[in-house]
Amino acid sequence: MTLSTTVPGALRPPELHGRREEIAAVESLVGRLRAGRGGALVLAAQPGLGRTALVEHARDICPPVPSVQLTVPAALPRQGPLLVCVDDIHAWPSAARSALLADLRRLPAERPVAVLLTVAEHHAGAGELGGPVTLRLGPLDDTAAAALLDRLTQGSADPVVGAWLIREAVGNPRLLTALAAALTPDQLAGRTPLPDPLPGGEDLLDAYAARIDALPADARALLLLAAAAAEHEPDGAGADLALLLRAGGAASALAPAEAAGAVVAAGGRIHFTHPLLRRAVLRRAPLARRGAAHARLAAVCRDRLSRLVQLSCAAGDHDARLAGDLAEAAIAPHPHAERSAALARAAALTADPTLRTDRLAAAAEASRLAGDPVRARALLARTAAVPAHGGVHRVRGLLSLADGPAADAREELITAAVLLPPEPARHALIGAAEAAWAMGDAVAYREAMTRVPACVDDPALEAYRAGMCAVLAGRTAEGHALLRGCLDDVPATGDAAGLLRAGAAALVVGEVEAACGAGARALAAVRAFGPEVLLPRALEHLAYGELRAGRHTRARAHALEGLRAARRTGQPNVAVSLHAVLALAASVEGDAEACTAHAAAAAAGAGPHGLAQAATLAVWAVARADLAAGRPGDAAARLAPLVAPGPRCGHFAVRMLAVPCFVEAAVQAGRTAEARDATAEFTRWAGATADRLAPAQLARCRALLAPPQHTAAAYENALAHHDRTPGEFERARTQLLYGQWLRRRRRTREARGPLRDALVGFERCGARAWADRSRGELRAAGEAVAGEREPGPGPLEALTPQQQRIARHVAEGATNREVAVRLSVSHRTVDHHLRNVFAALGVRSRVELSRLLAGDGGLPDRDEEIAAHL
Template identity: 85%
Template sequence: MTLSTTVPRALRPPELHGRSEEIAAVESLVGGLRAGRGGVLVLTGQPGLGRTALVEYARAICDPVPSVRTVVPAALPHEGPLLVRIDDVHTWHPAARAALLAELRRLPAERPVAVLLTLAEHRSGAEELNGLTALRLSPLGDDAAVALLDGLTQHRADPVVGAWLIREAAGNPRLLTALVEALTPDQLAGRTPLPDPLPGGEDLLDDYAAHIDELPGDARSLLLLAAAAGEHEPDGAGADLALLLRAGGDPSGLAPAEAAGAVVGAGGRIHFTHPLLRRAVLRRTPIARRRATHARLAAVCRDHLSRLIQLACAAGDHDARLAGALADAATAPRPHAERSTALARAAELTADTALRTDRLADAAEAARLAGDPVRARALLARTAAVPAHGGVHRVRGLLALSDGPAADAREALLTAAVLLPPEPARHALIGAAEAAWAMGDVAAYQEAMARLPVCADDPSLESYRAGMCAVLAGRTAEGHALLRRCVDDVPTTGEPAALLRAGSAALVVGEVESACRAGARALAAVRAYGPEVLLPRALEHLAYGELRAGRHTRARAHALEGLRAAHRIGQPNVAVSLHAVLALAASVEGDAEACSAHAAAVAAGAGPHGLTQAATLAVWAVARADLAAGRPADAAARLAPLVAPGPRRGHFAVRMLAVPCFVEAAVRAGRTAEAQSATVEFTRWAGSTADRLAPAQLARCRALLAPPQQTAAAYENALAHHDRSPGEFERARTQLLYGQWLRRRRRTREARGPLRDALVGFDRCGARAWADRSRGELRAAGEAVAGEPGPGPLAALTPQQQRIARHVAEGATNREVAVRLSVSHRTVDHHLRNVFAALGIRSRVELSRLLAGDGGLPDRDVEIAAHL
């Protein structure tokens, strides 16, 4: 056996990204060896995924245990402890490899020899590894690929360049490294366009394609046709077998290609088992033969656009006629991804710089609409020679609207509007207005809408433009009339963008159900006809409408679907807005942990990108969760900056919606003057808004601030308003506050009615934490709540003492309990002394343990209480 002994003294393990599971397995193998136990670990995977790097990692960490490397077949050594490293065992003769694997299966655990071997996944059958511990290396995830890229470039790569490199590397660390090394500093920094195709990684592509070199000629020819056909197919769609056969492919070549693991045939299509394998087949083919193959496919393509794309691939130089034909064919109803491919090919064939830039900008816009922002930006990066191009600025601005700072998106779109003809300029200005809205900048929104030309050919858009301008200028009645016309003018099966606009108009005029219908129709239209880029936004609009309608469970379901779509398509700004919707839903449902997590996600994205609307919604959600948990002082502190005048105020379209929460929190926290000031402003807003909940919420705010002799009548007035408006959750909140006030005034018999109604209302809309508060108030009012467990060790206490005991056991201070129960601090002190006496305990810790032992308090809360 040829052994290379290496006993390193101070090797530094290589930095590995995204390999935590594999590193743990290697460390476990080496750790067992140090403890005198042997073992075997097999690492498999496609070429370039890091098998050898993991072997080097094992070598670096095995000190002081000796390590040897073998490169040729031989018997395993008997002495130990010893780590044996065998890399690329697939290069051995099959008989030698089979003998080694058989010996490894017989290796006793007490023999202090550990073996780490690797083999390429496509070189061996799965049966060879039976009985051995094996780990299959997968491609790197995006986060790990970004970390690797940052390390390779010292964080100097342009974001657009970096995203394209990561896309092209397909999670392969060796290929990503090769691509980076093949580019110049100017190309990496985005100062000069990237070459197309990207250079680098040729040896890796050779490794991918090497295992098909021994296939019969008819199989290799069929694979070349399949790889070339993929140039006009969407990613992952495979190649049409009938097309390949018409182009001269031999059907007998499919079976050996499948047996070699190169392709899979299904449903009349051929799919390569790895995208890099398809790329390798093309790159390793001489250019003349490759062009001839494309020409063969073009001759038999029955689809016009597919034939043109194959002709473009076969072309060797600029071809104005073919480029024009491609551009003319890249229109609806073709999917946007196909249009982007065709326009990009047309640009490659175009010699004129200005026309080439036009076509690249159109290709980038089609890629954006297809939900592929990485490709869109890569196409724009090829247009650096023409900086003052309206189409380029427009696409950049629309991309930034989904994943960049809103202010940058606005400026790019305003610049584009100056450079573009009227129709595309109109769409750029609408985008600029959307950016200003997200920022909470009223003046910027009005500026963009004012620059929008009168839309005589689109009455719905004109009604929306004029209506929003009138509302923001204070002409509320005029604006609402125009916006209602916008809602009415949109047909049932209108364009998704027009339907979303109608939904927004419906919310402004208080027609929440109309907003939900428009959102549902927009979602159906996007799913049926596209564009894919609007899917997350349609789900966001629908989820927010359902939230305003009080259907929190449905809002959460649509928001979660939208969040997945936003991450898949690459729209972090929309994801931030969806997190805000989810935080609001959680604040109603009583999931404080989820509310906090979603609000944190909003804060992480909203701050850097200037998304004031989402940030305001998230703060409101957390404050509402504070109110549900009985922390009014925290809620008031969060909301005060948003609802008060000043530079920190919340979004102009949202802040008034949060005022009723602030008034409730401020009154309960003793900040009465601030609550009165906010109510004055809310009164003015309620007089002009079409929000149907506003009159009832205003009446509730007045009841909270009313003198004692007028409070009951004020609450009855608020409930009368609720009878004329939707919103079961808000009605239940008013009933809860009314019941609390009655109980605090010792009118317990009267309090039970509104408290029961509040409990039913909260239960019906899934507001668990709020329902728990209602149950607690009912217990304090002397009424047992059906379906609740008995009080256990607290059975001897009064309902009020039980409530105080539970709050104290959860870790609340006496002052916090007083605020939660709307009683004085001295009342809590008095009751707590009686609780201790009745239960025969002497401390808060004993109380926590007593309730925990009865199952009434989680262990985590016991630990918290014990430290207070």
């Protein structure tokens, strides 16, 4: 036993990363002790997760209260407040643990004693601590692990190396520390390849394996077979019990292994309770025993690839024949993850540097297709011996396309195309074109697609390549004809990439329903046949097609699923695009907070990686939400740079789609000249495009700009175009604008019809904010609206409905001119009503009005609202 008092000003222990909840619990215990109250806390965790560091933190913050660190059974001091710390109490004999707990229970109630105990989970004695509050420490998340690694290496670790170390440490800070310490500076910096397997952490693995040391020999032998069998299985799949029994494992040995908490048997498979336990079982076995286990498994494996993987694990050196057999067997229908593991094994057995690099590049590509970019990059990091390798550049470029600057991806893929044979070079150039598209560089897109050799063996791909080149070269009719041929030649099933190209071609030629159909088939193909890496992209294409078709609710559902898939497969660039789609959906549905949040997320990722298409869509979404909320000035200011020609313009495939929004906002904001210029360009585009909504949208733009004597006829013409095309949302917007114009001309009886139709249309497509605008217009036109919220009691109760709307807008900070635009009334009308509002409410200023409505609940409290978003 040691009694200690920490010296004030002593160095604090190293920062505890990712342990905010645990630190708060420890500090709460110490705080209660300082206040004269006792308490108890048990910290339970697997080895290496930081139990001891938390005990040191408790003792560090304890002064002036003394603390006692019990390392052996001993009597407690009987006087004064006390912090009792016992680290690894499971290591004490059972009788000593019981005696300490009994001693603590006998302490007088008035004696302030705080007890902090730590125990290893699944260890004998852990169950005896049922009385105190128990806090279980989990593994660090990747963010906390990255912060720890950055501190350990002083920021010198290469990102690829760091990601692999974090993966291998599985959230264990002690293991991460050991792995980083075992590497040389050149290995940490990525200048030399990492060893495989990584050294370090042997003492920690011994601590994990200690739980099986007391097991019978046949149980330990079964666990070794299970650990070895997992080498040819996907991560987390466990081991096939029948295979272990064929290899000589004893069925009776399973029960003691389960009782010890080492494994769990379910569905005919055996799973280790912790990945480090499986690793420890393999590492601790002598090389001869480990090799024998792999050989026994190889002898009874019925699948050729699994058998070859087990033989490779038993091999001690380069083996050209075995490596060739592995590479030959690593083909479909095996999952990409298994193919990657086999190809990596083949590379390890290969002596020739060029052939080894070929196999590592193929293994990295299989990992990429499996949705595992961390492993893919780690495999590429072993290829330094052959610097100019087309396969390496291609995989690196495709990884950057999913998670990196689009310009970097394009350069890597262009370089790969120079180094690769014709067939893989073709796919590298198509990837380079995709990068240029994401960047918004039409010239670079056309250059890359022009360099793609004619695809005579793939008519659909050739039609897509030639059609896109023609469209971007200005030969629109020729390009559309070719792209329609792409739709005709797309295979029925299986080729997810081909279906995604067909969906993109359909959007270019204005066949929105065909685009949705191709997207749905691509999604089904990915789910049935893979590859996993295409799942978020398929969901993005489908969601965007559904947005264009006006099915915003379905688009949101698919985009949310895609966002989860993009995060799971390490594709933040796809996540950025999906955030933009979600922002567009929210701008229609009227969820302003969701629109702002998704648009901000899209902008945050689009900027650093140069994703112009996602950035343009996000700005368009926020501008459309501004329009829905009656802020046309804000909407026009956002969209003006995107729709105007010049270096600040938006993405070339999105610019014209946003013009109708800009024209509407610009006309209402008094920027008529800019609206006319944009309409003129939109007219030329509508004449060349096959977009079915374009004629109706163009007619609406012309109605907004028409002289009063022709406006009604122009709106009727626009509605006639809408009657010939789908698109509930766009039709309702035209009806709303027509109704607003009629009401402003005091033709209120005529205005009610289009306003009612607009309300119904918006309600049918779930556009809540737009429906609210329609209700407001209907009420202003003298028609009661069923389902509209009645004003509650409060200071606004005495006001007319129009006065209430004006009061709320003014209290939110809008100027009189902005209120006039939002409510489609004159500036003079707002002035008149606002004077009456001030008189009725007894306020003298806009500030007093804002305070009155905020206090009544009529407005959100700004401080609370801001705090809720932090």
